[in-house]
Amino acid sequence: xxxxxxxxxxxxxxxxxxxxxxxxxxxxxxxxxxxxxxxxxxxxxxxxxxxxxxxxxxxxxxxxxxxxxxxxxxxxxxxxxxxxxxx
Amino acid sequence: xxxxxxxxxxxxxxxxxxxxxxxxxxxxxxxxxxxxxxxxxxxxxxxxxxxxxxxxxxxxxxxxxxxxxxxxxxxxxxxxxxxxxxxxxxxxxxxxxxxxxxxxxxxxxxxxxxxxxxxxxxxxxxxxxxxxxxxxxxxxxxxxxxxxxxxxxxxxxxxxxxxxxxxxxxxxxxxxxxxxxxxxxxxxxxxxxxxxxxxxxxxxxxxxxxxxxxxxxxxxxxxxxxxxxxxxxxxxxxxxxxxxxxxxxxxxxxxxxxxxxxxxxxxxxxxxxxxxxxxxxxxxxxxxxxxxxxxxxxxxxxxxxxxxxxxxxxxxxxxxxxxxxxx
Numbered sequence: 001x002x003x004x005x006x007x008x009x010x011x012x013x014x015x016x017x018x019x020x021x022x023x024x025x026x027x028x029x030x031x032x033x034x035x036x037x038x039x040x041x042x043x044x045x046x047x048x049x050x051x052x053x054x055x056x057x058x059x060x061x062x063x064x065x066x067x068x069x070x071x072x073x074x075x076x077x078x079x080x081x082x083x084x085x086x087x
Numbered sequence: 088x089x090x091x092x093x094x095x096x097x098x099x100x101x102x103x104x105x106x107x108x109x110x111x112x113x114x115x116x117x118x119x120x121x122x123x124x125x126x127x128x129x130x131x132x133x134x135x136x137x138x139x140x141x142x143x144x145x146x147x148x149x150x151x152x153x154x155x156x157x158x159x160x161x162x163x164x165x166x167x168x169x170x171x172x173x174x175x176x177x178x179x180x181x182x183x184x185x186x187x188x189x190x191x192x193x194x195x196x197x198x199x200x201x202x203x204x205x206x207x208x209x210x211x212x213x214x215x216x217x218x219x220x221x222x223x224x225x226x227x228x229x230x231x232x233x234x235x236x237x238x239x240x241x242x243x244x245x246x247x248x249x250x251x252x253x254x255x256x257x258x259x260x261x262x263x264x265x266x267x268x269x270x271x272x273x274x275x276x277x278x279x280x281x282x283x284x285x286x287x288x289x290x291x292x293x294x295x296x297x298x299x300x301x302x303x304x305x306x307x308x309x310x311x312x313x314x315x316x317x318x319x320x321x322x323x324x325x326x327x328x329x330x331x332x333x334x335x336x337x338x339x340x341x342x343x344x345x346x347x348x349x350x351x352x353x354x355x356x357x358x359x360x361x362x363x364x365x366x367x368x369x370x371x372x373x374x375x376x377x378x379x380x381x382x383x384x385x386x387x388x389x390x391x392x393x394x395x396x397x398x399x400x401x402x403x404x405x406x407x408x409x410x411x412x413x414x
Contacts (some may be wrong), residue, residue: 001139004392007233010256010296011392011396013157014393014396015184018396018397018400019400022401022403022404025404026404026407029258029261030310031261032215032260033260039136044400045399048391049393050089050389050390050393053390054389056285057242059387061387063111063387064208064387064388064389066111067111067389068387068389068393070111070115071114071368071389071397071398072146073118074114074117074118074364075397075398075401076402077118077121077122077125078121078361078364078365078405080359081121081124081128081220081357081360082357082361082405082408083139083356083410084128084129084137084353085132085140085262085353085354085410086099086220086261086262086263086410087129087261
C-alpha cells in the first residue's frame with residue numbers, strides 16, 4: 001500500500017487511461033481495427049506507466065519488462081479472439 | 088491435483104515465491120496458445136462456417152412483435168407491417184452493403200427517404216433505425232430502446248407503419264447482419280380527394296415539406312450529415328436507373344426468418360474462453376499479491392496491482408462487450 005501512496009498520481013493516470021480506453025471501445029462506432037488500435041495505444045501506456053514506476057523504485061529488470069509486454073499481449077490476443085467473427 | 092494447483096497459484100519456495108502460472112515462461116506458453124487458437128479459429132471460420140460460425144436467429148415478425156410490445160407498454164397503438172416499407176428497408180440494407188457504408192445518409196447523398204419514395208410509399212412522416220452485429224431480435228430492440236433517439240422513433244405516435252429488413256453481408260471488412268427498420272405514416276388519401284385542387288396542392292405542399300423535417304429530426308440528433316434543410320432533403324435526386332432496377336427485387340422481398348446454426352457459436356465460445364482465462368490470471372495475481380504482502384518477501388517482478396487493475400477492467404469489458412451496434 002506504501003507503493004500506491006507513493007505513486008498515487010501514476011495509478012490515477014493509469015486508471016483513467018484504462019477506463020477511458022475501454023469505454024471508448026464500448027461506445028464507439030469504429031470498425032474492429034480502429035478499436036484494436038485504441039487498445040494497442042492503451043496497452044502501450046499501461047506498459048510505459050508500469051515501467052516508469054519500476055524505474056522510480058529502482059527495481060527495473062529485463063524480466064519485468066517482459067512480464068508487462070506478456071500481459072499486454074495476452075489482453076490484446078484475447079480481444080482479438082473475442083472479435084474473431086469480425087476479422 | 089492439490090499440489091499442482093498450489094504450485095501454479097500460490098507463491099512458495101519451490102516456485103521461487105512466484106505462482107508458476109505467472110512466470111514469464113508460463114505467460115509465453117499462454118501467448119503461443121492464444122496465437123494458435125486465433126489462427127485456428129480464423130481458418131475454421133473461413134473454410135467452414137457451419138462448424139465454427141455465428142449463431143443468428145432474427146425474423147422481421149419477431150422484431151414487429153417486440154416493437155409493438157414496447158409501444159403497447161407505453162400506451163401507443165401497434166404499428167402495421169408494410170410491404171413497401173420492408174422493401175425500402177431491404178433496398179437501404181443492400182445499398183449499404185454494396186457501397187460499403189454504415190450511415191443514415193450514403194456518401195453519394197442518397198437519403199433513407201429515397202428508398203421509401205421509390206418503394207411507392209407516400210409518406211407524411213418517416214424515420215429510420217439501424218442495427219448491425221446483433222444475433223437476435225431481442226438484443227437489437229433492447230439496444231434501440233436504450234438509446235433516447237432510437238427509442239423516440241419506436242415510441243412515436245406519428246408513425247403507423249413499419250418495415251424491416253435483415254440482410255447478411257460484408258460491411259467495412261466485417262461479416263455482419265444488418266437490420267434496417269423504417270417507420271412511416273402514409274399521406275391521408277381522404278384529405279386529397281375531398282378538397283379543391285388549390286387546397287390539395289397547398290396541403291400536399293405543406294405536408295411534403297413537413298415530412299422530411301420530421302424524418303430529418305429523427306436522424307439529425309445522431310448524425311451531423313443530417314443537418315440539411317427541409318428543402319434540401321425534399322430535393323434530393325431520386326435513385327438512378329440501376330437502383331430503380333434493383334427495386335424490382337426490393338418489391339419482391341418477402342418476410343423471412345434469418346437463421347444460422349453452426350456446430351459451435353464463435354461469439355459465445357470465444358467470449359466464454361476469454362472470460363475464463365482472464366479470471367484464472369486475475370485470481371492467480373490476487374493470490375500471489377495477498378500471499379507476498381502477508382509474508383513480506385522481496386522479489387523483482389512486475390507490480391501485481393497493475394496487472395490486477397488491467398485484468399479487472401478487462402474482465403468487466405468482456406462481460407458487457409456486445410458486438411452489435413446501432414445507428
